[in-house]
Amino acid sequence: MYIFKNAIKSITRNKLRNILLGIIVMVIAVSACVALSIRQAAAVAKEDAAENMTITAQISFDRSKAMEEMAAPEGEEPGQASQESEGSEGNVPDRGRFDFDILQGSSLTLEEYLRYAEAQQEGDSYYYSGAFSLDATGELLPYGTEEEESETEDQTDETGQDLFAGGMEGGRMEMPGDMPGGMGGKRFQVNQGDFSITGYSSYNAMVDMFGSDGGYTITDGEMFEEDSEEYACVISNELAMYNDLAVGDELVLCNPECEEETYTFTVCGIYENESASSQENNRFAINDPANNIYISYPAAAAIIAASEEAANTTTDSSGEETSAALKNTLAFTYTFVNEEHYETFAEKVYDLGLDEDYTVSSMDIEAFESSMTPLETLSKTALWFFVIVLIVGGIILVTLNIFNLRERKYEVGVLTAIGMKKAKVAVQFIFELFLVTFAAIIIGGGAGAAVSVPVTNSLLESQIEDAEQEQSQLNENFGFEHGGKGSGGEAAGGEIPGGRGGAVPGQGRGQDRFSGQSAASQYVSSVTTATNAVVILQLAGVGLLLTVISGLAALISIMRYEPLKILSSRT
Amino acid sequence: MSVLKLDKVSYKYNQNTPAVLEDISLEFENGHIYAIVGRSGAGKTTLLSILSSLAAPTTGHIYLNDEDVAKIDKYKFRSRYVGVIFQNFNLLPHLTALENVVLSMNISGKKFEEKEKTLAMALLEKVGLSGEEANRRVLQLSGGQQQRVAIARALSYDPDIILADEPTGNLDVETQQEIIGIFRMLAEEGKCVIIVTHSPDVAKTADFVYELKKSEEKIQAV
Known part of the structure; x- marks a missing residue:
């Protein structure tokens, strides 16, 4: 002491x-x-x-890998074969090597996506959406088009030649097989429709739009029931004003391939989209956000099922079958509570039968790391x-x-x-x-x-x-x-509420053109x-x-x- | 019975130099003052260092109450059995006189019946320092006062043997007499006081005088 x-x-x-x-x-x-x-x-x-x-991930088909495999003669490495075949054909690429049925029909079904969801862990979830297009009927017009144009469109549709000269809004685009760059004599039909119909499996799937940073707000009526099969929809206020539509009104739309095949929707809500007004005018009506109509996924699935049942199948001279049924584009998103769950999923999903040609990827992790x-x-x-x-x-x-x-x-x-x-x-x-x-x-x-x-x-x-x-x-x-949203417009870079970090990655809208990262808004800018x-x-x-x-x-x-x-x- | 005994003690600073002390056998008893005298270089201070266990003899043995000092922990020996009064006092300058004495008591590890501070103050008064002087830092004290502090420190853990190296070397005659008086008092209390000195006056006050002589000269009891 x-x-x-x-x-x-x-x-x-x-x-x-x-x-x-x-x-x-x-x-x-x-x-x-x-x-x-x-x-x-x-x-x-x-x-x-x-x-x-929240880490979100998608399963996607690795198209370039598949193309490399198609390009490679048997027993040779894909990269090597590609060079050799180019040399043998001179300057004309051999496009016939590629099987478009495989390349285009490679999307997974909902059942498959749901099966792979078993690789997720506690706390993880998923959501999905289905999208297809429908045409207007009667007096109804998509926002940004006029009746005359609609008629012109029909004429153009029939000739099939004057596609780029005018009236493409909501029209049918045909690409003849003998056009330069035609795909091996096949005739591709592109039917844009007037409206984009998207069915969501849950409200979570709509958070990017209707969440705090989404810019979408229901201004009249309410959102549809997420698990309802009723044809209830929410439409944009531009579309509502353009056609004098109000909550409770009915909306009749048809299959772009078959005018007789109609579906009647009830407007349950009208939304305002802040970001839509700032966007450039779109040449095609379907590409205008004002013409986006949102419904529940069960309703969308019911429409697709009804369309498949009702639609005719035609066979062309080459024996190729073409169905007029509506085509549903499925987008499936898996969400994970942390990176570890994501990594485990990305490995385990192959054990559940996912083909090696598919990859699991997440933009959120890359965005997070760059932030x-x-x-x-x-x-x-x-x-x-x-x-x-x-x-x-x-x-x-x-x-x-x-x-x-x-x-x-x-x-x-x-x-x-x-x-x-x-x-x-x-x-x-x-x-x-x-x-x-x-x-x-x-x-x-x-x-x-x-x-x-x-x-x-x-x-x-x-x-x-x-x-x-x-x-x-x-x-x-x-x-x-530059100087817009991408690199400085949102330079404030907010802090995480109550926290020490910066902006939550993956939610910035200012995507930079390099490396896919949004610049200022995604950096952690203060502690x-x-x-x-x-x-x-x-x-x-x-x-x-x-x-x-x-x-x-x-x-x-x-x-x-x-x-x-x-x-x-x-x- | 001798309290401290040297048996054929020799000391060399290193192997290649001649012995500073050679075959010295001495006995010291309680209740007496011993003076060790000799010319400069005769080995007086070296002997004191050996007696205080600051240096170990090259050959020979030292016994404390018949127990070989080599077997006693040298720190324990210094802090409990012998009190050393150094020629230059060797007090800690950042401490007061009282604190120097108390520290020495603490180092000894002895249990005291009263508080160390009280005992230390009593000791300082015994050697002639006032309460005010006791609370001064030692650098603020005169040479004589510092010597008294050094004596008080040496006595603080009540050792049987007091070793003093030129205790009156830098003091005036009056102070010298007072210090000698203190040593006499300690001897009368039954302590063995061993003083290394040049001073004939101090030697005269001793009960026994041992003279150290160089090389061939032998130690003599005067």
């Missing part, structure tokens, strides 16, 4: 020496605290963002800074301590001469170091904690600016427009807290390490000292 009392007396009565030591440790502590806080902030922000992020880039770069820089501070600080402290010990050699001599064991003297000296170091670390850590948030945010801002400048330069060099319990513990560890390193110098010196020699030399 007297050792500690003696240590405290020694500290208080050698103020200058200890203040100097304290200042050095404090500088190290402030630097270490800022560096550790930056690293911690990056880790916490990443964790928070990962927690807030973390500035913070992670900063984190790495902070680590190096921390290591350098620790090494330089350690060297300074050890040197200072050696000088201190030389100064206190006499004290060591006296204490051991009157019977104090060297080990106890060492304990006293190390305890003194410990007290001074920790007092300085507490003060320095406090100061570091206070400045760490503004320093982190300032450095982060600079990192983001660099990244944005690089992106802008790239866009400028390629002649793309609200940086120093936490982990940083404090790490700082304590730094203090302990510095005390041990410099204390070791004290210990070695003390153990080498002999009281007789010290006192004799002083005499």
Whole structure:
């Protein structure tokens, strides 16, 4: 006990020496605290963002892989074969190698998607939507078209020649097989329809539109029941105003291939789409968001089933069968609570029978990783800074301590001469170091904690600016427009509510043209807290390490000292 | 019965140098003052270092109450059995006189009946320091006062043997007399006081005087 009392007396009565030591440790502590806080902030922000992020994934057919396989003669590698065949055919590509039935008919059925969903884990879910197109009937007109145009369209439809010259809105586009670039004599028919009908399996599937960032709002009526088979729909306010439609009105639409095949919808809600008004005018009516009609998936499935039952099948001269039934384009999305679930799914789904020609991919993870880039770069820089501070600080402290010990050699001599064991003297000296170091670390850590948030945010801002400048330069060099949503329009980059991180990845609308990432809006741009319990513990560890390193110098010196020699030399 | 006994003690600083002390056999008893005298370089301070266990004899043995000192922990020996008064006092300058004495008591690890501070204050008063002087840092005290602090520190854990190296070397005659008086008082209390000195006046006050002579000269009891 007297050792500690003696240590405290020694500290208080050698103020200058200890203040100097304290200042050095404090500088190290402030630097270490800022560096550790930056690293911690990056880790916490990443964790928070990962927690807030819903990972969505799709299964898609790997068309290029399939084409490579088709192009390769048997027994040869795909890449190699492709080159050889090009050489043998001269400049005319051999398109006949590709089987479009396989390439186009490669979408999975709903049953298959649902079977693969068994590879998901607890908390994961899925949703899906089916889309097809229908034509207007009677007085109804798609938004952006006029009655005259509709008639012209019919004429054009019949001739099949003047497709690009006019009246393509909502029309039927035929591409004769003898046209340059025709696909092996086949005749492709593209029936755009007037309206895009999308059936959603659940409200979750519509969050991108009707969620907080979606821009869609029901302004009149209400959303359809998600599991209802009734033909209830929500339409845009533009379409409603254009056709004097109101909630409760009926809407009769027909199969673009068969005018007799009609479906009657009841308008249950009218939505406003903020983003639609800012978009460019679309040449085709179906491409205009105002002509999007939303229904429940069971209703969509019922329509498809009815259409398949009612539709005629025609056979052309080549024996090719063509059905007039509506074609449902299924979009299936799996959602995962975390990346680990996604990774497990991506492996396990093949065990459930998914063909190797299909891939599981998620844009959210890529977007998430790119959103973390500035913070992670900063984190790495902070680590190096921390290591350098620790090494330089350690060297300074050890040197200072050696000088201190030389100064206190006499004290060591006296204490051991009157019977104090060297080990106890060492304990006293190390305890003194410990007290001074920790007092300085507490003060320095406090100061570091206070400045760490503004320093982190300032450095982060600079990192983001660099990244944005690089992106802008790239866009400028390629002649793309910039300064809009993609690279700066949404530069505010909001913080996660109540959190420490930045914007939730994967929801930004400003897709950049390079690497598919949206620039400013997706970067984690600020942190609200940086120093936490982990940083404090790490700082304590730094203090302990510095005390041990410099204390070791004290210990070695003390153990080498002999009281007789010290006192004799002083005499 | 001797409290401290040297049996053919020799000491060399290293193997290639001649012995500073050679075959010295001495006995010290409680209740007496012993003076060790000799010319400079005769090995007086070396002998004191060996007696205080600051240096170990090259050959020979030292016995404390018939127990070989080599078998006793040297730190324990210094902090409990012998009180050493150094020529330069060797006090800790950042501590007060009182704190120097209390620290020595703490180092000894002995249990005291009263509080260390009270005992230390009593000791300082016994050697002639006032309460005010006791609470001054030692650098603020005169040489004589520092010597008294050093004596009080040596007495703090109540050892049987007091070793003093030139205890009056830097003091005026009056103070010298006072210090000698203290040693006499300690001897009368039953302690064995061994003083290394150049001073004939101090030697005269001793009960026994041992003179150290260089090389061929032999130690003599005067």
